[in-house]
Structure formats: C-alpha cells, structure tokens
Amino acid sequence: MVVQNVLPTAPRPSTPSTVTLEIRAKDIVAEGVVSLTLAHPAGARLPDWTPGSHIDLVLPDGTTRQYSLCGDRWDAYTYRIAVLREPAGRGGSAYVHDRLEPGDRVGVGGPRNHFPLAPASRYLFIAGGIGITPLLPMMHQSQLMTTDWQLLYGGRTRASMAFHEELTDAYGDRVHVRPEDTYGLLDLNAWLERPVHGTTVYCCGPGPLLAAVEEACAAWPPHSLRTERFTAAARTEPTHNTAFEVELRRSGRTVTVTPDVSVLDAVRRAGADVLSSCEQGTCGTCLTAVLEGTPEHRDSVLADHEREADDCMLPCVSRSRSGRLVLDL
Missing domain, CATH: 3.10.20.30 (Beta-grasp domain)
Known part of the structure; x- marks a missing residue:
C-alpha cells in the first residue's frame, strides 16, 4: 500500500504476531464483493485500531493477504473487512469467496496503519471501487469530530459499489455516488481544479484513478493529498545493483x-x-x-x-x- 504527501506519525517496525479469529458472518455487499465479520473464538476483546488500518488475513492454505478494516472501530469485539473477487489475482480473494464460511477460523496479524487520518479543517474523500473500504472509518471519525467532509465515490456500476446504500443512508448529501455506466469517469477537475484552503484529500482505488488524482492535485499545497494503493507502483531497476x-x-x-x-x-x-x-x-x-x-x-x-x-x-x-x-x- 502506498502513502504519499502527508506528515503523519511514521509507522514503526512491528514484531511477528498473529491471533486466530473466527468468521462470525459472511455477507454479499456488492457484485463480486463479500464482507467478513471476525471475532475471537472465546469472545475476547480485539486490539484497538484507528481509521486507515489494515490487517493481515492468514488463510488456512497459508496464503496471506491484506485487507482494510471497514467496520465500527468502537466495537472492541469484531473486525469487518470486505474482499473483492479478483479473477486475475493470486488466489487469495477466490479462496475467501469460494471456501471460507461462518465458523471457519483464520489467522490475523496487526492491525497496522500506514494510511492514518491526519488532522485537517476539511476532508475530501475519493474512492474507486473497493478503495472505499479504508475511507469508511475515516468518514465516521470525521462525523464524530464534526469536521466538514465530502465523498466522491466511483465504480463500474452501482451494483458493484460496496456500502453505497449504507453511506447514503448515514450521511445523505455528503456522499456523491457516481457509477461509470451512468456518469462516465469521475469529474475530478470539478472537485480538484482549485485548491481549497485547509482541505486534505484522501484517495484509494485503482492505479489509473490515483494517477489522475495526483495529476489534478499537482497545484495543491504540499501534503494536501494522501493516497493508498493495493498494488505496487511500477519500479525501475535499482540505482546500485551490486552486492x-x-x-x-x-x-x-x-x-x-x-x-x-x-x-x-x-x-x-x-x-x-x-x-x-x-x-x-x-x-x-x-x-x-x-x-x-x-x-x-x-x-x-x-x-x-x-x-x-x-x-x-x-x-x-x-x-x-x-x-x-x-x-x-
């Protein structure tokens, strides 16, 4: 996951640790997206977390994948994640969709946060597809702090956009759902053409969206934009490719x-x-x-x-x- 252009507390190296949790619920939340609710088998309290955190999900076949926590951070006894089926992926999402069921147990590492919500006078959240997940707790936190915010949420179709009804019901006209088959690509210029004083932009989604947002925010003040990606950015050859x-x-x-x-x-x-x-x-x-x-x-x-x-x-x-x-x- 990539984080850019902000000055949060730096992430610290972690020590190896996992805990076994039980799947309490598995729900379809959009076309190709399921959510898992995880809890300790003995009902124990789970480690606290902050908006933007993710966990390592260790599947029974040994595969490990990272998923953003997108539930209620004030619920000390359950975690919620959402998993998009990725046909071209490495098999982790297919395992979650096809094989995991309530009652199954999985390993969980973390939580860790490399995408923290930094203080700001106003937030603009921009999500593409499953990139909505780390932003959900940020919106909830912003609402609790009575901080002004707006969400611009894009996806292929409305049916493929997880949690859009939950968001609209909870936050009304702060939420702008823009499925591509109805509206076309997100009109980023309308939202980002001019810097807005005191506003921090948080964006998560596919690479092309992140690149477009970064370009649109080029004239914004330093550290106004914070992004997270689920796939690695392209890398050039090492500068010093020697032993x-x-x-x-x-x-x-x-x-x-x-x-x-x-x-x-x-x-x-x-x-x-x-x-x-x-x-x-x-x-x-x-x-x-x-x-x-x-x-x-x-x-x-x-x-x-x-x-x-x-x-x-x-x-x-x-x-x-x-x-x-x-x-x-």
Whole structure:
C-alpha cells in the first residue's frame, strides 16, 4: 500500500504476531464483493485500531493477504473487512469467496496503519471501487469530530459499489455516488481544479484513478493529498545493483546481499525472524529499522519524509545505496 504527501506519525517496525479469529458472518455487499465479520473464538476483546488500518488475513492454505478494516472501530469485539473477487489475482480473494464460511477460523496479524487520518479543517474523500473500504472509518471519525467532509465515490456500476446504500443512508448529501455506466469517469477537475484552503484529500482505488488524482492535485499545497494503493507502483531497476553487506545488530551476524536476492530473504537465511506478507512493498508488514547506512527505497508504503529520514525500510523490495546497512534485527 502506498502513502504519499502527508506528515503523519511514521509507522514503526512491528514484531511477528498473529491471533486466530473466527468468521462470525459472511455477507454479499456488492457484485463480486463479500464482507467478513471476525471475532475471537472465546469472545475476547480485539486490539484497538484507528481509521486507515489494515490487517493481515492468514488463510488456512497459508496464503496471506491484506485487507482494510471497514467496520465500527468502537466495537472492541469484531473486525469487518470486505474482499473483492479478483479473477486475475493470486488466489487469495477466490479462496475467501469460494471456501471460507461462518465458523471457519483464520489467522490475523496487526492491525497496522500506514494510511492514518491526519488532522485537517476539511476532508475530501475519493474512492474507486473497493478503495472505499479504508475511507469508511475515516468518514465516521470525521462525523464524530464534526469536521466538514465530502465523498466522491466511483465504480463500474452501482451494483458493484460496496456500502453505497449504507453511506447514503448515514450521511445523505455528503456522499456523491457516481457509477461509470451512468456518469462516465469521475469529474475530478470539478472537485480538484482549485485548491481549497485547509482541505486534505484522501484517495484509494485503482492505479489509473490515483494517477489522475495526483495529476489534478499537482497545484495543491504540499501534503494536501494522501493516497493508498493495493498494488505496487511500477519500479525501475535499482540505482546500485551490486552486492552489499547487511549487519544484523541484535544477533551480530553479517550477510552479503547479492543482486539476485532480496534483503528479506538474505536476513531470513541468517536467522532473522521478520514477519512479511505481500513481499511486493505494498503492505508494510516487514518494515525494519535502519541503524546505519543508506537504503534505496523501492516500496509503495513510505511517505516522502520517511524516505528522506532513512531510518526504516521495507526489506522485501528495497536495496542499499551504501556498501553496508545495519538493521535492528
């Protein structure tokens, strides 16, 4: 997942941890979209979370995928996620749709938040398709804080747009549902042509929508736009495509990372216990603290100011600009 152009609290490296939860409900919420309600089998309280958070869903076949929490964050005993069936995906969404049923148990890691709701005088939320999910709790939070906000929500058809009735019923004319088969592509110029003082734009959806919103917001003040994506942005070849050393400070071991091996694989072979999931630089699960050296960031998670700090990296995809990195492992 990618986060851009905002200055929230930086995400911190996490320790490996999962809990087993039970599927309490599975509901069809749109064409090709199901929601899962998860709870602890013993009824225990679940970890708190904040708007923009996601969890790692560990399926019974060992597949791990990330899904945004889109339920009521004030409900301490259930999580809700929504899953779009992706025919061209890697099989995780098909497993959820075709095989999971109420009563089944799954592993859950997190919650983690790389897409936090930063304070603002006003919000404009822009969603494309399943990108509505991380924005749902943000709208609820904005409503509780009596902060002005609007939602522009696009999708292929109204029937394919999850939660649109729930949103319209709850928030009325703050919600602008614009299915493509009725309205065409979202009229971003009408919403973004002129910067609005004090407004932060949050956008989540497919790559073309994110690119169009980024272009439309080019003249907005720095940090006015915050985006999240579910697939990795295109990456060029590493600037320094040569071998380098990585020291694992806690264990005292040093490994050589060759061009054909990821930092993640190299440190794991050296015995480091690093939790990972997507291994594409989009989920942030493997975020690791950098103690010395200069990483070459190739992820789709860290914001610009976090990349400039060079104090953490995603070892699944990132490399090194220096001959040696020292990691907090």
